[in-house]
Amino acid sequence: MKITDVETHLIQVGARPGVQGSQPGESDFRGSRNWLFIKVHTDEGVHGVGEGSGWPRVIATAVQDLKHVLIGEDPANIDRLWSKMLVAMMGHGQTGTVGGGALTAIEMALWDIKGKVLGQPVWNLLGGCFRDRIPVYGHAKTPERARELIERGYRAAKVSFTGAVDLDRVWAVREAMGPDRDVMVDAHGPSWMNTQDAILIGRELEQMDLLFYEDPIAPEHWTGYRRLRDALSLPLAAGERVSTIFNIRPLIEEELVDVIQPDTGRAGGITQMRKMAAMAEAHGISMAPHSGSLGPVAEFAALHAMATIPNALFLERIEFDWPGRYEVVTPVLKVEDGHLPLPTAPGLGVDFVVDEVAKYPSVRNVADMPVDDGWAFEPGTGGEYPYVQTRLQRAGKLRWKGPRA
Numbered sequence: 031m032k033i034t035d036v037e038t039h040l041i042q043v044g045a046r047p048g049v050q051g052s053q054p055g056e057s058d059f060r061g062s063r064n065w066l067f068i069k070v071h072t073d074e075g076v077h078g079v080g081e082g083s084g085w086p087r088v089i090a091t092a093v094q095d096l097k098h099v100l101i102g103e104d105p106a107n108i109d110r111l112w113s114k115m116l117v118a119m120m121g122h123g124q125t126g127t128v129g130g131g132a133l134t135a136i137e138m139a140l141w142d143i144k145g146k147v148l149g150q151p152v153w154n155l156l157g158g159c160f161r162d163r164i165p166v167y168g169h170a171k172t173p174e175r176a177r178e179l180i181e182r183g184y185r186a187a188k189v190s191f192t193g194a195v196d197l198d199r200v201w202a203v204r205e206a207m208g209p210d211r212d213v214m215v216d217a218h219g220p221s222w223m224n225t226q227d228a229i230l231i232g233r234e235l236e237q238m239d240l241l242f243y244e245d246p247i248a249p250e251h252w253t254g255y256r257r258l259r260d261a262l263s264l265p266l267a268a269g270e271r272v273s274t275i276f277n278i279r280p281l282i283e284e285e286l287v288d289v290i291q292p293d294t295g296r297a298g299g300i301t302q303m304r305k306m307a308a309m310a311e312a313h314g315i316s317m318a319p320h321s322g323s324l325g326p327v328a329e330f331a332a333l334h335a336m337a338t339i340p341n342a343l344f345l346e347r348i349e350f351d352w353p354g355r356y357e358v359v360t361p362v363l364k365v366e367d368g369h370l371p372l373p374t375a376p377g378l379g380v381d382f383v384v385d386e387v388a389k390y391p392s393v394r395n396v397a398d399m400p401v402d403d404g405w406a407f408e409p410g411t412g413g414e415y416p417y418v419q420t421r422l423q424r425a426g427k428l429r430w431k432g433p434r435a
């Protein structure tokens with residue numbers, strides 16, 4: 031069997047062409063993003079699907095650039111082809127999100143081909159499963175949303191800090207979830223928080239019995255994590271922006287976090303996810319893959335990988351971001367009792383619907399600056415240098431009612 035072609039399909043997620051908010055500059059376009067789905071074709075009519083997240087429009091170009099490395103090769107030799115692609119990218123510097131996303135999409139599709147050829151789900155080719163359903167966690171900004179998640183069987187919810195740090199909101203969700211369910215906080219490693227801020231906030235969070243404090247500072251800032259480690263008695267999580275075992279190594283080897291969060295769309299592929307998990311396992315660290323930018327193809331890959339990983343904690347899930355999520359792939363995953371079922375069809379068990387994908391052509395891929403509403407930025411300074419401007423009026427950005435009893 032030989033690889034004959036690689037197709038890339040980009041989708042504008044969250045903004046529908048021809049409706050209000052679908053054009054750059056219109057309010058509903060803000061925060062929309064892209065998904066990149068690919069198809070690897072073979073001379074025997076079998077095709078594999080994959081997805082690369084991170085910076086999809088750029089990754090699509092990287093995938094097309096790598097095509098000549100793949101054409102004529104036997105898709106069965108997944109690890110050899112992965113190494114060949116990595117070497118082909120050497121001249122471009124670090125692998126980064128773009129290289130990681132391209133490797134990921136292609137490697138995922140090669141696993142899909144192998145599973146289809148052998149008539150087995152991918153997880154069964156990776157040592158079999160530890161579990162036949164994968165626990166997921168949701169996002170809750172309010173106690174009402176937390177209660178909704180509980181009703182649907184969720185056992186964990188995450189509170190995001192978007193802009194200001196609202197500790198009262200964390201308390202409200204913590205109380206709604208009760209002592210038998212987990213709560214996490216994601217600070218998103220923002221440029222407006224330095225290590226000392228993260229320690230100050232972490233000391234408040236220590237009282238809230240969190241499962242973890244995610245990306246308190248930018249995940250690439252290893253030395254800051256060392257200081258956080260020493261200063262806080264609070265489990266830490268990071269790694270969603272990192273690809274390959276080489277880049278996640280300091281987080282694991284120095285035991286800077288308790289949970290690593292590689293993104294199944296850009297970590298480098300299913301095998302890289304499993305290698306990261308094995309490195310983490312040796313350090314007593316678990317894995318909770320990121321899904322903030324993932325589309326529904328990579329979510330299937332995450333399920334296959336997590337089924338085979340002993341230290342897989344749970345999967346992040348974005349459910350109601352965009353109705354098109356449930357139109358562009360088949361079959362559609364549905365959460366039951368806080369879990370996603372493990373796919374059993376040969377390969378990844380998912381395909382994307384080319385005609386549906388074509389309805390949402392990619393327009394652009396970079397988010398707008400945050401709204402100048404005084405929440406994340408000092409009003410009137412959103413366009414200025416955020417490292418400086420966001421240092422001002424600290425009390426307004428660290429919103430809580432004071433020390434707890």
Ligand SMILES: [Mg+2]
Nearest residue numbers: 216218244270
């Ligand atoms: Mg995150």
